[in-house]
Amino acid sequence: MTLPSYECVLCGLPQLETRDHMFFHCPFAKACWSYLCGNFTPVANVHLNLESLKCKLKVPFFMEIIILGAWSIWKVRNDFIFNQRPPSLYGCKQLFK
Template identity: 35%
Template sequence: RHWRSPLEDNTCPLCHAQAHEDRDHLFFTCEFSSRVWNYLQIQWLAGLFPSECLIAARKSFGQPFLKEVVYLASWNVWLLRNGRIFRNERPTFAAWRRNFIHDITLLSHRFKP
């Protein structure tokens, strides 16, 4: 089992930037996460609380299920981060996209047509 203590290394496990790994970096300003949000066509406004970000993003997203998309996108970013830290797996956008599409497809069966 590979384990990297956050105290040992101050680089982001996804983009390798010398950045403190906090919520804002991991889910919003990280180069990897930015690519995720660009792919999903979700724009985040800097300096807002997460709830305010969701309200602002809802206007640009234009779909009724924004929260579900954000939750699944973030969850899959988190899983890739953990894979890097605990199993030394290389995080790729292709892996994120494959897992996200799988999860959103499963969730779509809950939506009414």
């Protein structure tokens, strides 16, 4: 499959859609994480981002929440690409529930 662009479809910024951008640095992803665990400010290191989320969540099942959060972001992205559903924070929240 070839996409017309490899820029982030979630935020619309001219930003290459990398793993780190899509799941942590994209304004849409930051809003999703902030909804789940309060104000989230990502850093350049993916491991430190996961550790930050773990500390903010303060629950023993933090990894399940992180996986579901990432899956929700991925699902919203794919719904936009394949079904033309515009990304919405509300839609991401509904997937997480």
